[in-house]
Amino acid sequence: MDRKKLFNVLKTDITRINQALEGNLTSHVQMISEVGRYILLSGGKRIRPLLFLLSARMCGCQEDHLPDISTVFEYLHAATLLHDDVVDAATVRRGLSSANTIWGNQAVILVGDFLLSKALNIAVATNQIRVMQVLAQTTIQMAEGEILQLIYTGNLDKTEADYFEVITRKTAILMSAACQIGAILGGAPRAQEMALKDFGLNLGITFQIVDDILDYTGNVEELGKPVGNDLKEGKITLPLIHALSQAEPQDRQALLALAGSTDQDEIARELRPILEKYGSLDHARQQAQFYTAKAQEFLQIFPPSGEKSIFTEITNYLVERTC
Amino acid sequence: MDRKKLFNVLKTDITRINQALEGNLTSHVQMISEVGRYILLSGGKRIRPLLFLLSARMCGCQEDHLPDISTVFEYLHAATLLHDDVVDAATVRRGLSSANTIWGNQAVILVGDFLLSKALNIAVATNQIRVMQVLAQTTIQMAEGEILQLIYTGNLDKTEADYFEVITRKTAILMSAACQIGAILGGAPRAQEMALKDFGLNLGITFQIVDDILDYTGNVEELGKPVGNDLKEGKITLPLIHALSQAEPQDRQALLALAGSTDQDEIARELRPILEKYGSLDHARQQAQFYTAKAQEFLQIFPPSGEKSIFTEITNYLVERTC
Numbered sequence: 001m002d003r004k005k006l007f008n009v010l011k012t013d014i015t016r017i018n019q020a021l022e023g024n025l026t027s028h029v030q031m032i033s034e035v036g037r038y039i040l041l042s043g044g045k046r047i048r049p050l051l052f053l054l055s056a057r058m059c060g061c062q063e064d065h066l067p068d069i070s071t072v073f074e075y076l077h078a079a080t081l082l083h084d085d086v087v088d089a090a091t092v093r094r095g096l097s098s099a100n101t102i103w104g105n106q107a108v109i110l111v112g113d114f115l116l117s118k119a120l121n122i123a124v125a126t127n128q129i130r131v132m133q134v135l136a137q138t139t140i141q142m143a144e145g146e147i148l149q150l151i152y153t154g155n156l157d158k159t160e161a162d163y164f165e166v167i168t169r170k171t172a173i174l175m176s177a178a179c180q181i182g183a184i185l186g187g188a189p190r191a192q193e194m195a196l197k198d199f200g201l202n203l204g205i206t207f208q209i210v211d212d213i214l215d216y217t218g219n220v221e222e223l224g225k226p227v228g229n230d231l232k233e234g235k236i237t238l239p240l241i242h243a244l245s246q247a248e249p250q251d252r253q254a255l256l257a258l259a260g261s262t263d264q265d266e267i268a269r270e271l272r273p274i275l276e277k278y279g280s281l282d283h284a285r286q287q288a289q290f291y292t293a294k295a296q297e298f299l300q301i302f303p304p305s306g307e308k309s310i311f312t313e314i315t316n317y318l319v320e321r322t323c
Numbered sequence: 324m325d326r327k328k329l330f331n332v333l334k335t336d337i338t339r340i341n342q343a344l345e346g347n348l349t350s351h352v353q354m355i356s357e358v359g360r361y362i363l364l365s366g367g368k369r370i371r372p373l374l375f376l377l378s379a380r381m382c383g384c385q386e387d388h389l390p391d392i393s394t395v396f397e398y399l400h401a402a403t404l405l406h407d408d409v410v411d412a413a414t415v416r417r418g419l420s421s422a423n424t425i426w427g428n429q430a431v432i433l434v435g436d437f438l439l440s441k442a443l444n445i446a447v448a449t450n451q452i453r454v455m456q457v458l459a460q461t462t463i464q465m466a467e468g469e470i471l472q473l474i475y476t477g478n479l480d481k482t483e484a485d486y487f488e489v490i491t492r493k494t495a496i497l498m499s500a501a502c503q504i505g506a507i508l509g510g511a512p513r514a515q516e517m518a519l520k521d522f523g524l525n526l527g528i529t530f531q532i533v534d535d536i537l538d539y540t541g542n543v544e545e546l547g548k549p550v551g552n553d554l555k556e557g558k559i560t561l562p563l564i565h566a567l568s569q570a571e572p573q574d575r576q577a578l579l580a581l582a583g584s585t586d587q588d589e590i591a592r593e594l595r596p597i598l599e600k601y602g603s604l605d606h607a608r609q610q611a612q613f614y615t616a617k618a619q620e621f622l623q624i625f626p627p628s629g630e631k632s633i634f635t636e637i638t639n640y641l642v643e644r645t646c
Contacts, residue, residue, distance in 0.1 A: 027467060029467050029470050029471055029474070031470060032467065083433065083436060086428075086429075086432060087428075087429040087432060105409075105428075106409075107470065107473060109406055109409060109410060109432055110406065110466060110469045110470045110473060111466075111470065113439070113462075113465075113466040114463065114467065116436070116462070117459065117462035117465075117466050118463060120455075120458070120459040120462060120463075121459040121460065121463055123459075124456050124459045127452055129447065129450050129451070129455070132443075132447045132452070132455045133447050135443070136443040136444040136446075136447045137444065139436075139440035140440035140441060140443075142440075143433060143434075143437035143439075144350060144351075144352050144355065144437065146433045146436070147355055147434065147437065150429055150430060151352070151354060
């Protein structure tokens with residue numbers, strides 16, 4: 001299944017997710033709806049709501065309100081994007097001005113809080129305490145991941161293990177929760193629930209590794225942000241960590257100098273050849289493929305189904321994507 | 324019962340609350356514990372955990388883990404204090420440097436997110452979906468209250484109704500939730516649960532009105548922040564709203580000029596006489612007494628008990644407090 005065909009299969013769901021995202025974004029405070037619409041409807045792949053929808057259906061849940069519940073995961077994600085943009089002093093997201101440059105940091109912090117609360121409100125309507133347990137654990141790990149990332153900013157001594165801890169918490173845990181909660185609402189047996197939890201976790205790790213590779217190799221128009229942006233913000237990701245651990249003294253010096261640079265052209269022009277020389281981008285790609293394969297393994301206990309096929313296609317797409 | 328006697332009665336509970344606040348503040352990320360301890364253990368009356376504890380006990384719940392659960396309300400409160408301080412660019416809280424001046428806005432935003440998540444984690448351990456429903460509704464209204472307050476910043480056209488909407492959401496709803504959730508865990512009949520919910524709401528409104536009066540009349544040492552701080556931050560509170568609605572043209576002009584001032588000495592020296600002239604501080608005090616009386620009315624359906632007496636004393640203390 002090529003990317004276009006996959007998108008066609010998911011089109012109806014994405015439309016229903018988008019409708020629910022907009023429909024649930026009501027507040028009698030107009031600014032909340034404005035900022036919320038801006039961050040939520042300015043793009044995004046809807047991976048998290050889709051993971052939830054497909055998991056729930058694969059486990060036998062066919063209820064009409066699934067798209068509504070799926071917004072939990074996009075609202076939580078949007079809340080972290082808003083707080084991230086303030087923390088990173090970002091000016092651009094998805095090719096548009098970041099919300100904080102339009103409405104100011106103050107509004108964006110508080111609307112982030114609102115979206116987190118909105119997610120809880122929608123989740124609590126499932127009436128299932130286990131759903132809330134998973135979500136509460138998820139939000140705490142996400143916050144820890146963001147804080148670790150902040151603490152590690154600009155720190156070139158961090159290891160691959162540190163990197164994996166950060167991306168697991170800041171990215172993979174939410175995707176894992178989307179899958180696990182889908183299984184819970186589908187009434188899946190414990191083994192299937194745990195399999196979907198692990199599937200989402202490994203898929204999430206892949207997702208973030210690929211994001212971090214694309215930050216070096218992607219196309220500025222497709223990415224909606226400049227190449228080398230992570231390093232400019234002091235985020236030391238897998239390719240650079242690998243290169244630093246492998247590089248000969250002279251190249252290591254060059255890497256350390258470039259890591260302190262805020263000149264994105266220089267980063268794109270001079271850093272990438274060193275990453276290529278030490279196979280660091282390939283190393284990261286191999287890691288992404290390793291976690292994709294792991295994710296796919298966790299699907300094995302499920303009987304064949306349309307959702308299972310789509311999950312396999314999504315994992316293949318996520319590791320091969322260019323934006 | 325005078326203040327000292329009231330404090331003595333509550334001393335054991337406050338000690339147990341403080342122990343639970345510190346004990347639950349574990350994270351393998353050291354900075355989280357540091358910032359968390361700073362904001363949580365640098366003072367505070369523990370009103371919210373006490374409201375919860377007393378409500379739960381008054382409704383017959385005597386479980387040992389009540390102090391643990393009571394931390395939910397202090398963690399939620401601390402999370403909003405951290406985000407507030409960033410939003411207000413505050414430099415001082417409770418007589419100490421605000422956390423954002425020590426750890427920076429970035430860390431403080433994210434530790435705020437952590438504390439909110441921590442509160443959810445503790446609450447979810449009650450295994451009661453109704454507890455989570457009340458909390459989810461509470462956090463959404465708190466976020467809306469903070470956003471309304473931000474939108475109304477410096478706006479001198481706002482009415483008393485606008486003021487009450489903001490303080491209800493930003494302050495009273497959490498105190499109301501503390502009381503209501505105490506009742507839920509105590510297995511109280513619906514009428515008692517609703518009475519405690521309304522008791523907490525009215526007590527919370529009183530609490531905030533008194534806070535706002537003290538911002539004009541309080542003692543800098545006792546308050547831990549300069550007099551006139553709210554106005555400096557553009558917060559237009561009940562005394563000023565009243566004075567603006569009553570003042571003759573000349574005084575109104577003076578008030579408008581002072582409202583734009585950032586000179587706290589000037590605010591303290593020149594504004595207060597105008598507030599006194601129009602009885603605006605007395606008006607606010609009468610409002611605080613009105614809501615105290617309303618709060619006390621909601622206690623009437625409860626049979627006499629130690630907790631009920633303490634609740635009455637707390638309402639009397641809160642309306643008469645000087646810091």
